[in-house]
Amino acid sequence: MSKPILTINFSRLQRNIQTLGNIGQAEDRGIHRMAFSEADWAARQWFSEQINAAGLDLYEDGAANLHGRLDWDGQRPSVMIGSHLDTVPGGGPLDGALGVLVGLEVLTTIAEAQIPLHYPLEVISFSDEEGRFGGLFGSQAIAGQLTPALIHAARDLEGITLRDAMGHWGLDANAALFARRAPESIHAYLELHIEQGPVLDRKGISVGVVDAITGLFKWEVRLLGAANHAGTTPMDMRVDAFQGLAEFAGAINRILEEHGGPYSRATIGRVELKPGAANTVPGCVTFSLDVRDTDSATLTALADAFRLTLSALARRRKLMFEFEVLAAIPPRRCDAGIAQLISETADALAIEHLRLPSGAAHDAQIMAGIARTGMIFVPSIEGRSHSPAEWTAWEDIERGANLLLQVTLGLAAEPARH
Amino acid sequence: MSKPILTINFSRLQRNIQTLGNIGQAEDRGIHRMAFSEADWAARQWFSEQINAAGLDLYEDGAANLHGRLDWDGQRPSVMIGSHLDTVPGGGPLDGALGVLVGLEVLTTIAEAQIPLHYPLEVISFSDEEGRFGGLFGSQAIAGQLTPALIHAARDLEGITLRDAMGHWGLDANAALFARRAPESIHAYLELHIEQGPVLDRKGISVGVVDAITGLFKWEVRLLGAANHAGTTPMDMRVDAFQGLAEFAGAINRILEEHGGPYSRATIGRVELKPGAANTVPGCVTFSLDVRDTDSATLTALADAFRLTLSALARRRKLMFEFEVLAAIPPRRCDAGIAQLISETADALAIEHLRLPSGAAHDAQIMAGIARTGMIFVPSIEGRSHSPAEWTAWEDIERGANLLLQVTLGLAAEPARH
Numbered sequence: 001m002s003k004p005i006l007t008i009n010f011s012r013l014q015r016n017i018q019t020l021g022n023i024g025q026a027e028d029r030g031i032h033r034m035a036f037s038e039a040d041w042a043a044r045q046w047f048s049e050q051i052n053a054a055g056l057d058l059y060e061d062g063a064a065n066l067h068g069r070l071d072w073d074g075q076r077p078s079v080m081i082g083s084h085l086d087t088v089p090g091g092g093p094l095d096g097a098l099g100v101l102v103g104l105e106v107l108t109t110i111a112e113a114q115i116p117l118h119y120p121l122e123v124i125s126f127s128d129e130e131g132r133f134g135g136l137f138g139s140q141a142i143a144g145q146l147t148p149a150l151i152h153a154a155r156d157l158e159g160i161t162l163r164d165a166m167g168h169w170g171l172d173a174n175a176a177l178f179a180r181r182a183p184e185s186i187h188a189y190l191e192l193h194i195e196q197g198p199v200l201d202r203k204g205i206s207v208g209v210v211d212a213i214t215g216l217f218k219w220e221v222r223l224l225g226a227a228n229h230a231g232t233t234p235m236d237m238r239v240d241a242f243q244g245l246a247e248f249a250g251a252i253n254r255i256l257e258e259h260g261g262p263y264s265r266a267t268i269g270r271v272e273l274k275p276g277a278a279n280t281v282p283g284c285v286t287f288s289l290d291v292r293d294t295d296s297a298t299l300t301a302l303a304d305a306f307r308l309t310l311s312a313l314a315r316r317r318k319l320m321f322e323f324e325v326l327a328a329i330p331p332r333r334c335d336a337g338i339a340q341l342i343s344e345t346a347d348a349l350a351i352e353h354l355r356l357p358s359g360a361a362h363d364a365q366i367m368a369g370i371a372r373t374g375m376i377f378v379p380s381i382e383g384r385s386h387s388p389a390e391w392t393a394w395e396d397i398e399r400g401a402n403l404l405l406q407v408t409l410g411l412a413a414e415p416a417r418h
Numbered sequence: 419m420s421k422p423i424l425t426i427n428f429s430r431l432q433r434n435i436q437t438l439g440n441i442g443q444a445e446d447r448g449i450h451r452m453a454f455s456e457a458d459w460a461a462r463q464w465f466s467e468q469i470n471a472a473g474l475d476l477y478e479d480g481a482a483n484l485h486g487r488l489d490w491d492g493q494r495p496s497v498m499i500g501s502h503l504d505t506v507p508g509g510g511p512l513d514g515a516l517g518v519l520v521g522l523e524v525l526t527t528i529a530e531a532q533i534p535l536h537y538p539l540e541v542i543s544f545s546d547e548e549g550r551f552g553g554l555f556g557s558q559a560i561a562g563q564l565t566p567a568l569i570h571a572a573r574d575l576e577g578i579t580l581r582d583a584m585g586h587w588g589l590d591a592n593a594a595l596f597a598r599r600a601p602e603s604i605h606a607y608l609e610l611h612i613e614q615g616p617v618l619d620r621k622g623i624s625v626g627v628v629d630a631i632t633g634l635f636k637w638e639v640r641l642l643g644a645a646n647h648a649g650t651t652p653m654d655m656r657v658d659a660f661q662g663l664a665e666f667a668g669a670i671n672r673i674l675e676e677h678g679g680p681y682s683r684a685t686i687g688r689v690e691l692k693p694g695a696a697n698t699v700p701g702c703v704t705f706s707l708d709v710r711d712t713d714s715a716t717l718t719a720l721a722d723a724f725r726l727t728l729s730a731l732a733r734r735r736k737l738m739f740e741f742e743v744l745a746a747i748p749p750r751r752c753d754a755g756i757a758q759l760i761s762e763t764a765d766a767l768a769i770e771h772l773r774l775p776s777g778a779a780h781d782a783q784i785m786a787g788i789a790r791t792g793m794i795f796v797p798s799i800e801g802r803s804h805s806p807a808e809w810t811a812w813e814d815i816e817r818g819a820n821l822l823l824q825v826t827l828g829l830a831a832e833p834a835r836h
Contacts, residue, residue, distance in 0.1 A: 197646070198651060199650075218697075228616070228801055228803075229777065231634065232798075232803065233615050234616075234617065234683070235671070235683060242687075243667060243670075250664050250665060250668050267699055268660055269648055273688060273689050276687065282686075290648045290697055359649030359651070360647055360650050383646055385650065
């Protein structure tokens with residue numbers, strides 16, 4: 001790569017980021033572009049126009065995923081670049097959107113340069129990554145993980161069903177079953193995303209090469225004691241559910257040290273006390289436990305250790321203890337060869353980079369189940385995520401986009417394996 | 419007391435407890451007889467009728483406290499027996515009501531027996547003890563603790579002002595300023611109340627002789643850290659507000675052991691996490707701390723120790739820390755002579771009894787500021803309080819009522835001190 005190399009049109013990418021960021025923007029309360037909302041629909045319309053304007057072939061599959069295709073012939077497997085346009089309520093301008101827009105920019109740049117391809121390219125915007133109706137809907141559809149029952153049951157927090165929300169736009173949710181792609185139809189899957197964590201920003205490094213996406217288990221735990229008057233109940237006659245939780249929370253670091261690894265995380269993010277009055281000993285506490293790691297065996301060991309600790313302290317404190325598994329997602333490895341290609345390409349472009357895991361869920365996690373997957377992170381300033389304040393320095397976005405362009409060329413120029 | 423002694427009419431007392439317990443009863447959700455509600459008003463009407471039927475003089479003061487008076491002449495100080503008819507939402511049949519009805523029964527019995535009195539007797543039902551508008555309203559009025567500003571500001575959780583709630587019944591809230599009683603107009607104040615705690619029930623003792631009413635301080639504490647993604651934020655880059663609270667909660671027992679006494683209590687009963695999502699490290703936690711003791715110096719030492727612990731852990735964990743004092747009520751001693759009289763009378767009646775503090779607030783706490791005060795507890799089965807399941811065995815109610823009768827006679831027969 002000593003001769004001048006192809007680069008993306010950065011000012012066009014900047015314009016697109018700014019234009020898309022205005023869609024669903026609710027004054028100072030961030031972007032509200034939840035899946036199949038008015039704003040999401042407007043973003044999809046705008047994105048479809050950009051696909052057409054770039055001379056790509058627009059295709060919408062049964063899950064309402066939008067594809068922009070270059071050199072598509074329905075025969076050769078594609079190199080797919082994806083992410084999502086939907087946001088959480090009050091989200092920022094880059095989570096998901098950046099990956100889609102950089103993908104569009106990469107395809108547009110390659111199309112303009114009329115570079116001959118061994119494999120067709122696709123940029124894809126997946127439906128409902130963020131979870132209005134459960135999350136990762138579009139990528140699960142492509143990976144063939146949906147069932148009629150799942151589609152039937154999907155509803156948002158207000159009780160609106162996925163079927164109704166899609167039906168509002170003339171779409172049939174059940175058609176998502178037909179969005180499945182044969183694994184052999186995908187040569188590789190790439191995703192660029194903001195890190196959503198503080199590591200790259202703290203270290204001042206522009207690019208992260210993701211080697212694994214953490215799995216997780218999420219429990220809802222309930223400890224039941226006895227609600228009593230805070231003034232009249234002696235300390236030694238209490239069965240205080242919150243004191244049980246406090247002891248458990250204090251044990252988290254020990255459990256991670258004993259059973260976890262360098263990428264283990266455990267979080268209590270939601271706590272509800274009953275009756276929840278200042279003058280009443282809490283008789284019941286319900287809380288969430290979110291535990292993540294990149295290694296399945298470590299996750300299992302952590303689950304065992306957390307359960308053991310909870311049941312021991314509940315027994316000692318005479319608390320009843322029950323828990324429900326709200327989610328259990330296995331960790332996924334990214335493709336080692338693609339990670340190596342990303343690292344070497346970054347070296348060639350003189351972009352400082354770091355191997356790290358993804359602690360958040362991404363469509364890449366689903367796609368890694370059916371395709372060789374590579375993932376590039378760019379820094380989140382101060383680790384901010386799911387917030388209107390979410391941002392990445394322009395120069396890091398430019399470096400990440402050019403890296404993705406070269407990696408895409410590297411993969412699309414590979415000799416066919418199939 | 420070897421000859422037959424006067425006793426209350428227990429079946430009449432039982433009937434009154436049952437009749438009053440039906441007023442404001444909301445099927446299986448307990449009694450809803452909040453101050454100045456329809457049900458409270460119905461209870462007041464019914465109680466006024468009972469005062470009249472017993473041949474007592476009915477008097478309503480400016481705070482809407484209802485007095486039933488025997489042998490009243492406006493000259494001699496009275497022996498006052500009081501408690502309250504209002505309940506918390508979903509309360510039980512005895513909290514407050516038992517003290518009023520036993521007081522009525524004591525006066526009725528003495529009136530029927532035509533016993534000559536050195537001091538007139540009053541049974542009083544205080545307005546809003548439970549706190550729809552702040553609590554202890556009627557007793558504060560009698561003790562002269564109200565101000566026009568306090569009356570003006572008082573409102574319930576739905577924003578209804580005390581002025582409007584009393585105005586609805588044709589009452590002027592500002593007249594509460596005229597309910598003040600000169601301390602020399604009260605010879606003694608007596609209150610019988612359910613314990614609202616488990617001590618008497620656990621020990622199988624029928625009567626508690628209250629020697630002090632605990633004071634308390636109630637803080638709202640806020641710890642501010644940083645909200646971050648639970649998956650992408652390494653454990654050592656977190657400023658987890660809830661972990662700060664968990665450490666603090668774990669220090670409560672140590673602090674009580676080091677700085678408290680046998681009657682010290684500390685409770686975290688309310689906790690609110692923000693943002694409060696399972697997948698987000700909590701950036702902010704707000705919680706209540708309710709601390710009680712019968713001794714002022716101990717309460718001060720505890721406040722110092724809690725503040726020190728909070729500020730040290732906040733500094734170490736890089737959390738911001740702020741707190742607001744929601745309430746600070748000094749402890750009150752009951753009158754040692756009256757407590758002695760209650761104990762000796764119980765001995766004479768062969769009623770097993772125990773000295774203990776009151777951990778809950780009572781009108782007696784306010785009255786102790788202006789009058790010699792004695793308080794009798796009867797057991798709460800399983801310590802249940804502020805619950806439809808609140809109850810006391812009939813035989814304990816009968817013992818407590820007869821004890822109050824004899825103590826009242828003992829005090830009303832005393833030679834005048836004034």
